[in-house]
Amino acid sequence: MEPMTVEPRPMATMKRRKGHALQAAGLLCAALVGCGTAAAVAAPARAGAPTASPEVGCASVNQATTVTVQRTALVVEPPVGGRRTVTQRKATLVRALFRDFCAAVDHPDVSRPRLSCPIDFGIIYTGTFHDGQRVLATFTYAIDGCPWVRVTVAGKTQGTFLLGTAAAAAPHLKADFAAVLGQPQSQIYGPLGQAQVSHPD
Helix, strand or coil: CCCCCCCCCCHHHHHHHHHHHHHHHHHHHHHHHHHHHHHHHHHHHHHCCCCCCCCCHHHHHHHCCEEEEEEEECCCCCCCCCCCEEEECCHHHHHHHHHHHHHHHHCCCCCCCCCCCCCCCCEEEEEEEEECCEEEEEEEEECCCCCEEEEEECCEEEEEECCHHHHHHCCCHHHHHHHHHCCCHHHCCCHHHCCCCCCCC
16 A cells, blocks of 8 residues: 655645634734723723712702892881992801701791781892802891791792791801801891891991
């Protein structure tokens, strides 16, 4: 029996096959690298938590940076010097007052059929709490007679007389309001909660 001889394959054929194999491996590697890159790029988008929407109203107390307060009177006042509008930019004072108003309206005093109130001079303060240029809430605060407060957020208004539960929920309101206006309480609140005829600076 004659021994079988295996003829060597032509080098050109081997080189072509080797070239095809390397080409296929290169395509596979490129595909894998491409997938890895896409995954690496997409991963941060999936991992990143969505940015929370800024809060408004009483939920945004800690975002408040300024409050603008304007004084009006329903009775004629003698001409006294001083400004009628105050803008307070100390965030600590702004947030303390905002928190007081929210605490009061969140614990409204039960409506009473008959109230005996001191003389009402009709002195009312209105104002707006801001976070930069963004409006967080507006308020109306009547400080004499039977004092009351209203807080409005996005068209929704809550209000209460500052008596009973509401007064207890915001025990520092008078002090914090005076601090925002930059005046001692004695120049804003008189006996029995009546306001003195004076203007905030």
